[in-house]
Amino acid sequence: MPLIEVRDVSKVYDLGEVQVTALKAATFDIDQGEFLALVGASGSGKSTLMNTLGCLDRPTAGSYKLAGEEIATMSRDQRARIRNARIGFVFQNFNLLARTPAVENVELPLVYAHGVTSRERRRRAVEMLQLVGLGDRLDHHTGQLSGGQQQRVAIARALINNPDILMGDEPTGNLDTRTSREVIEMFRRLNQENGLTVILVTHDQAVARNARRSIVLRDGEIICDTTDFHQAQDALLAGQEAGA
Ligand SMILES: Nc1ncnc2c1ncn2[C@@H]1O[C@H](COP(=O)(O)OP(=O)(O)OP(=O)(O)O)[C@@H](O)[C@H]1O
Numbered sequence: 001m002p003l004i005e006v007r008d009v010s011k012v013y014d015l016g017e018v019q020v021t022a023l024k025a026a027t028f029d030i031d032q033g034e035f036l037a038l039v040g041a042s043g044s045g046k047s048t049l050m051n052t053l054g055c056l057d058r059p060t061a062g063s064y065k066l067a068g069e070e071i072a073t074m075s076r077d078q079r080a081r082i083r084n085a086r087i088g089f090v091f092q093n094f095n096l097l098a099r100t101p102a103v104e105n106v107e108l109p110l111v112y113a114h115g116v117t118s119r120e121r122r123r124r125a126v127e128m129l130q131l132v133g134l135g136d137r138l139d140h141h142t143g144q145l146s147g148g149q150q151q152r153v154a155i156a157r158a159l160i161n162n163p164d165i166l167m168g169d170e171p172t173g174n175l176d177t178r179t180s181r182e183v184i185e186m187f188r189r190l191n192q193e194n195g196l197t198v199i200l201v202t203h204d205q206a207v208a209r210n211a212r213r214s215i216v217l218r219d220g221e222i223i224c225d226t227t228d229f230h231q232a233q234d235a236l237l238a239g240q241e242a243g244a
């Protein structure tokens with residue numbers, strides 16, 4: 001069974017006067033252990049699709065199954081439960097508390113978890129920071145860390161619940177070329193060595209090149225789904241020309 005099964009998923013934003021169709025009948029599977037990039041021009045529906053896969057939002061029509069469970073008909077609370085159990089999310093702007101030590105930022109998702117003692121919480125946070133290569137920065141306030149280090153703290157926080165899937169919407173969008181390289185390397189390692197399924201929205205060719213599969217969106221439609229990076233680049237360029 002695929003980890004993710006998306007069937008005819010559409011998303012329409014109803015703004016009263018107008019309706020915006022952000023996603024049109026998307027259909028695909030994602031297996032456990034894949035490394036997938038979602039690419040496309042601005043407004044093509046990448047974040048809409050990512051928010052759907054991340055159980056943050058519900059499709060207007062269609063079926064989305066995560067590990068066999070239908071998400072499309074779940075309530076907000078049910079989706080939050082699934083998200084906490086299975087998905088770690090990282091953001092373009094890191095979303096860290098700047099004046100708080102790295103280790104406390106990483107612990108945060110467990111503060112309200114039932115049955116996890118503060119000692120166990122600390123142990124797991126230290127372990128996750130070691131995993132992302134920041135074992136020597138535990139007590140640094142995140143505001144004192146470089147951009148690449150901050151994003152690695154955010155990755156450690158995303159991993160604290162031991163998720164199956166790591167998702168990010170433009171996780172290297174605020175980083176320069178060199179620091180984005182260390183973050184890309186982190187995603188690559190987590191995928192290859194720790195077996196995490198990684199799904200990233202990206203404009204960054206270096207990120208897309210590291211992914212083993214790309215889904216290209218144009219105006220809410222999947223126009224290409226390929227394991228050939230160059231084929232994805234061609235589809236992306238053709239899409240841009242068609243849209244211009
Ligand atoms: N909450 C919303 N309400 C109404 N329309 C929305 C909403 N969110 C997105 N849209 C519209 O849906 C379409 C897809 O938006 P989406 O944010 O998914 O694009 P994107 O590919 O992530 O773009 P970008 O690269 O700029 O982040 C756009 O036309 C956008 O204006």
Ligand SMILES: [Mg+2]
Nearest residue numbers: 046047048169
């Ligand atoms: Mg977006």
